[in-house]
Amino acid sequence: MNDIRRRTVAGLNAGDTFTLTRTFTEKDVDAFTEVTRDHNPIHSSKRFVELKGFSDRICHGLLVGGMITEMGGQMGWLASGMNFRFIQPVYFNDTITCHCTLTAVDERNRAEAAAVFTNQHQEIVLEACLFGVLPNARERRVLQDL
Structure with a gap:
């Protein structure tokens, strides 16, 4: 059982903080493009990227924002x-x-919940506000058995 699941089973409260780190690769972007059908050339064309004023191709925003689904899923x-x-x-x-x-x-x-995403240079790249429902005591017992 990972730390997020273990802490959830014990019960969560306001103020609890979770941290995840991930490196996004071209393979990740290709897979996300395939699933979402988001073929914006900002993710694939260096020529288009230059016209937009960026230094290189960029990851889909929702791919990066999707890091929160790892926490939420656990x-x-x-x-x-x-x-x-x-x-x-x-x-x-x-x-x-x-x-x-x-x-x-x-x-x-x-x-x-509030989430702040930073890059390897400690620059904020994304902020998010999240709303939802946490598992109750019975549901946490099931999580413990998974």
Whole structure:
């Protein structure tokens, strides 16, 4: 059982923080393109990228933002809303760290969280606000058995 699942089984509270790090590769972008059918040339054409004023091809914003689904999946979080603010591009082979903090959890396990994504230069590339429902005690027992 990983740390996120273990902490979820024990019970989560406002103020709990989770951190993940991932390096995004061209292979990741190709797979995301295949699944989403997002063929924006900003992800694939160096010529187009130069015209847009970027230094290289960039990763899909939602691919990077999708890091939160790893946390949510381990928690059994049922998402009801996500707001993203894309601040800087993420280039192929950038290493991104996502710090996600539960900012509110009520008696019905409805939760809010804030996530800040930084690159290997400690620059903020993305911010997100998340809304959803955390697992209740019975559901956490099932998570423990998985």
